[in-house]
Amino acid sequence: MEKKKVNYKLLFELFMTFFKISPITFGGGFAMIPIMEEELVTKKNWIGKEEIVDVFAVSQSVPGAIAVNSATFVGYQIAGVPGALAALVGIVIPTFVIIIILGALLSSFQHNIHVQAALQGIRPVVVALIASAAYKMSKVSLVDKICFTLCAICVLVLLLFKSLNLILVIFMGAFFGIVIVKVKEMQNHTVAQKKVRGEKF
Template sequence: MKKVCLKELFEIFITFFKIGAFTLGGGYAMLPLIENEVVEKKKWATQEEIIDIFAIVQSVPGVVAVNTSIFIGYKRAKLKGGITAVLGVVLPSFLIILAIYQLLFSLSNNIYAIKAFGGVRAGVTALILVTAIKLIKTTIKDVISAVIAIISFVLILFFDNDIFIILAGVTLGIVRHLVSNIKVLRKEQKS
């Protein structure tokens, strides 16, 4: 079993502290930054692994950024890495909230602050859209996965309970795998 050193824990903390500090909008807005840091810069995960991680953390209760940081931190340095990553990603928000608490009410009526936050929301929407496009390019490889994605999208628009849609996707994925295995077995038996 690999021994975790303080240098690695510090790197995990700083990585997730930067993500937490420089992401406005939280949650899904953090996904592109996490992907960039973890896949592109640090090489802690492949593109396929990060998509699997995003899928898993979105299907369990909790905050997406916290769940993702736990998953990646744990992958790097087990329990200490998971705890360190969570502290890193949460601490900036906690400190910022403490710092602006006194200004909150005065900013709520400030037209410049209102307009600035409108711009931030538009930028965050663009970040989420770019991440969605990357996910589509990586995960939709054939007609069946495209159909599952389209049906899931439509169901999410009309129904409130996302967990049933996720479970339906899991079920369809398993059925698809079983059907393809049956086809392979039949081909092998014929030859």
């Protein structure tokens, strides 16, 4: 059996892509979504728009940080286990180094007026990034009235029950998605049978 060659150039490109994404992302993994979409879908064309939505959905539904999970998932999709490791190392190293440096310097600048002002400016930008990502994902995910209704119900549930486990909401969405697909299949099957009967008569 011929051993598959490792594409080191692709692995290095994966590493550098996530190495660049990691330090410019403020506000957690969700703020990383539009940046990852820009790099992976638009610039690199490694995965499609629908695939990136699936990546974020899966990454959110498993334990761990969404940024790390997404990077690992994408890396695996593109170059298998070596790709997953390259993307994982790329996404973790910059943040790790920055946190170590900030931890060492925290006591000297945590009450600095300029630092506090900068953070106040960053927070609304993070909200804008997340809103932008949500809008872009909605164009791919909300393909019909049923999907839109399901999304609206989930938003309402999350707003009313703030302590509700997010994993539970995701699994509920998966369950209803399966039910909706099955119902549509049954409806299509019924319509097809009626057409066949009509042709016979």
